[in-house]
Amino acid sequence: MSWSRIYGGRECTGWRGSIASCTMKARPPARSQPPAPGPGGEGRPDSAEGRPAEGEEPLRASIRAGLEAAWPICIGYLPLGLAFGVLAQKEGLSLLDIALMSAVVFAGSSQFIAVAMLGLGASPLSIILTTFIVNSRHILMSSALAVHLQGLSRSFLSLYAYGITDESFAVNIARFKEAGWHPYRALAVNHTANLAWIGSTILGGYCGQFIAAGSFGIDYALSAMFLSLIVFQLKGRIYAFTALITALVAAALSLVHPGHSFIIIASLLGASLGFALKRYDRRRRGIDG
């Protein structure tokens, strides 16, 4: 909490300019900037503890850090992307369609669902509606990320939003919470994952049927990644309680309710119950003295 505030204040001004220069479509900042930093905003404040050296984080360093953080996602995307490519091709999507869908939509599960629905002859409108429902869970992820991306420019946030997936969210939020994780690095994670996804789906459409399924336990990469990341998140009993209650609610809901909305419902409920417990705890301790 503390450093996201710091971040939101003035430090971000140091590299906002460089973001504008490195994202192609960034227009010259008109009024899209947060309030100007106080006097002395020119000189960069000393970095907060645990954060990357302030000022211009070298782009190359960000990309390298992003690649290092994103490789489990890339491994995990490979079998999924291959499978998607094979299926999509069977439903009559061209390689260009596949590439375009992976680049424009960039959401694994809804792409699978869309292809399955195409196979059933569903109307485009119903596919789009389903996509919206499946991906509405990103509302929560986007909100949680906002805490760590305070005060950044609209163009950066808009670019960042494109890459929010379950996987990049999980990796980046863990890094953000642990120590200083530069938004550039988080963005590099997003785009590395994005390229891996696009590449593997194209590969799947091109030659996926020749690759043996289940090689090297690769199907388990994302499960293992999520397991590991949830371990990193369990820092105290409130978190453990939240995880447990959400798991139970999610499992129960997923049984009685088809589709993917159980994720968002269970998460909302679990986080709220965890929050209530935390509040209750604090109040009780307050009264006890």
Added chain:
Amino acid sequence: MAEAGYQYLLLILGMGLVTYIPRWFPLLWLARRRLPEWFIEWLDLVPVAILSALIFSDLFVVGEPRHVELLQSKSLVAIPTLLFALKTRSLGGTVIMGMALFWLRTSYHWGS
């Protein structure tokens, strides 16, 4: 064929739009204003909740129609993987370990 291609293009653009908006709007809206303390505290619990919802339904809920199956390859491999993650706190190591265990399990216990 050209018409089918056009249809696909519209479909893809529509899907892209409805996927982008839920990713974009909260970020743009929330990252540029001062959030109340309680909301930040609540959001702080959201990641662990989402991860939990994703992973436990992935591990224990299988099949179509969905049902809970506590003991199958995915959930069994999860136990040593989880212990490994707790012990080493290494993301990369855990991913490799999980894959190796799952590979062993599925190679030598097909269908059991």
